[in-house]
Amino acid sequence: MKSSLRHCLLIIFIIQYCTAQGNYVTVQTSLGSLRGQAEHSVSGQTMYTFKGVPYAEPPVGTLRFQPPVAKTSWNGVRDALSGGSMCVQVNSGTFGGQEDCLFLNVYTPELPAGTTTLRPVMVFIHGGGFINGEGITYGPDYFVEAGVVAVTINYRLGPLGFLSTEDLVVPGNMGMKDQVQALRWIQQNIAAFGGDPNSVTIFGQSAGGASVHYLVLSPLAKGLFHKAIAESGAALNPWAFARNTRDRAYRLAQSLGYSGANNSAEIVQFLSTVDAYQLVANPYAALPMEDIMGIFQMVFVPSVEPQHDGAFLTGEPTQLLSQGVYNDVPYITGGTSAECLFYVAPSGGLSTAEQIAQLDQNFESMIGPDLRLPTAEQRTQGAREVRSFYYGDATITLQQNSTTVACTSSLLFGEGIDVVVQRMAQHSTQPIYYYYFSYVGPLTAYPGLEGAGHGNEVNYMFHWGGGENLQPGSEGAITRSRLIQMWTNFARYGNPTPTVDSVITQYWTPYTTGGKAYLHFDVNLSIESNLKQYEFDFWHNLLP
Numbered sequence: 001m002k003s004s005l006r007h008c009l010l011i012i013f014i015i016q017y018c019t020a021q022g023n024y025v026t027v028q029t030s031l032g033s034l035r036g037q038a039e040h041s042v043s044g045q046t047m048y049t050f051k052g053v054p055y056a057e058p059p060v061g062t063l064r065f066q067p068p069v070a071k072t073s074w075n076g077v078r079d080a081l082s083g084g085s086m087c088v089q090v091n092s093g094t095f096g097g098q099e100d101c102l103f104l105n106v107y108t109p110e111l112p113a114g115t116t117t118l119r120p121v122m123v124f125i126h127g128g129g130f131i132n133g134e135g136i137t138y139g140p141d142y143f144v145e146a147g148v149v150a151v152t153i154n155y156r157l158g159p160l161g162f163l164s165t166e167d168l169v170v171p172g173n174m175g176m177k178d179q180v181q182a183l184r185w186i187q188q189n190i191a192a193f194g195g196d197p198n199s200v201t202i203f204g205q206s207a208g209g210a211s212v213h214y215l216v217l218s219p220l221a222k223g224l225f226h227k228a229i230a231e232s233g234a235a236l237n238p239w240a241f242a243r244n245t246r247d248r249a250y251r252l253a254q255s256l257g258y259s260g261a262n263n264s265a266e267i268v269q270f271l272s273t274v275d276a277y278q279l280v281a282n283p284y285a286a287l288p289m290e291d292i293m294g295i296f297q298m299v300f301v302p303s304v305e306p307q308h309d310g311a312f313l314t315g316e317p318t319q320l321l322s323q324g325v326y327n328d329v330p331y332i333t334g335g336t337s338a339e340c341l342f343y344v345a346p347s348g349g350l351s352t353a354e355q356i357a358q359l360d361q362n363f364e365s366m367i368g369p370d371l372r373l374p375t376a377e378q379r380t381q382g383a384r385e386v387r388s389f390y391y392g393d394a395t396i397t398l399q400q401n402s403t404t405v406a407c408t409s410s411l412l413f414g415e416g417i418d419v420v421v422q423r424m425a426q427h428s429t430q431p432i433y434y435y436y437f438s439y440v441g442p443l444t445a446y447p448g449l450e451g452a453g454h455g456n457e458v459n460y461m462f463h464w465g466g467g468e469n470l471q472p473g474s475e476g477a478i479t480r481s482r483l484i485q486m487w488t489n490f491a492r493y494g495n496p497t498p499t500v501d502s503v504i505t506q507y508w509t510p511y512t513t514g515g516k517a518y519l520h521f522d523v524n525l526s527i528e529s530n531l532k533q534y535e536f537d538f539w540h541n542l543l544p
Contacts (some may be wrong), residue, residue, distance in 0.1 A: 201491040
């Protein structure tokens with residue numbers, strides 16, 4: 001009751017400061033006035049956008065490698081008409097972004113007026129392997145049209161976001177702490193945009209999905225969100241968790257010209273003087289030789305920190321899950337049927353006879369580093385068992401691409417996600433919803449290849465600036481409607497299918513340790529059980 005009264009008073013206060021002039025609108029936040037604008041969504045509906053909103057001070061100078069500092073207030077009206085800079089990154093050899101990059105974007109179907117009811121908030125966290133991406137790329141038009149307030153965010157990437165010396169000099173996880181700071185900003189300010197701070201759903205895909213799972217695991221994020229959706233990503237995926245981070249920091253510094261001692265303070269002092277683009281130019285220089293061959297090595301990603309005030313993660317994800325130590329909220333997770341199609345697609349890393357021969361000849365050194373096993377010997381033996389399970393005694397060739405996709409997809413995505421579901425189901429008091437997306441339609445990233453590749457479902461969820469219009473009533477349009485309705489239902493009710501209709505034709509049964517139900521998302525919807533049981537049983541017996 002007190003909470004409702006507080007929000008009503010807040011809305012009354014906001015109304016006095018929410019003004020419109022032409023296409024421009026001004027909102028008063030706790031830090032100052034922001035000027036946004038009215039735009040048309042992809043379907044022609046009005047939505048109000050506030051882009052490039054700073055949620056923290058620029059992490060530059062002495063704030064490099066440090067946790068984010070909350071944004072201070074400003075005088076006058078600040079323009080929020082275009083996205084701020086993306087965080088420093090390199091894509092296909094091209095450098096981009098700035099260190100001053102901690103911005104978010106707010107999209108709302110209406111601004112508070114009169115007795116406006118606050119709307120559910122959905123916060124999207126972009127993917128990109130913790131090394132690239134930005135929030136502004138993802139146009140949330142379809143979500144806003146469904147009546148929620150949408151937020152997309154930037155967070156620091158690569159060594160600027162995830163360098164760690166395994167001590168208090170740089171404990172690490174700056175990029176994850178950026179996400180926490182963005183969620184704090186949302187708690188303090190989203191009501192000014194018509195959003196309900198007591199109904200915040202975080203969702204993300206790939207590294208964004210892993211980020212969502214990390215936020216569920218982190219005590220630092222407790223109370224900042226109320227529901228979570230992790231698409232094709234989990235903290236247990238091998239690319240999403242780093243060990244030996246002190247060694248990586250030292251190797252990175254050496255690759256950039258550092259010749260001093262292996263001393264945390266001296267390493268960080270040196271790296272603080274290096275140009276940001278140089279820092280991100282070659283992260284693989286930070287890996288020891290035995291890891292460089294790994295098939296999917298992400299170098300600077302989340303890691304365990306020493307115990308201290310403000311720590312984001314102080315235990316291994318596998319242990320936290322087994323102990324039931326996490327934020328207990330309604331949770332959706334799952335993946336696509338052929339996550340690793342990107343390997344065998346044209347220009348993919350395993351798409352030529354020469355590349356596949358490398359996998360055949362170096363299977364143990366390419367697969368071993370991604371196995372969640374404690375010693376090099378165990379990883380080598382584990383890789384042998386993986387090869388035997390998938391390929392038997394056969395030579396690996398391009399003719400076995402479907403097997404290679406199945407193997408790498410389970411290794412890098414499916415196995416870890418399945419473990420998360422199983423362990424959360426043992427401890428959670430809130431529902432866990434598990435899905436398997438196998439629909440291959442007009443927006444597939446890999447036309448002509450079998451299965452739904454990594455990110456296929458995201459192609460239907462966001463507006464990319466054109467080219468994704470779907471014929472009304474077509475399978476693709478129905479798929480989009482299903483995804484948007486289920487995700488926004490979940491944001492509203494904590495249940496993706498409170499009712500069924502001509503679009504959502506199937507109730508989504510929560511996953512339990514007994515039933516092991518999942519939603520099979522294809523042209524039709526169906527509830528099935530024991531996803532890939534034979535294959536995943538192999539992985540669960542192999543890995544802790």
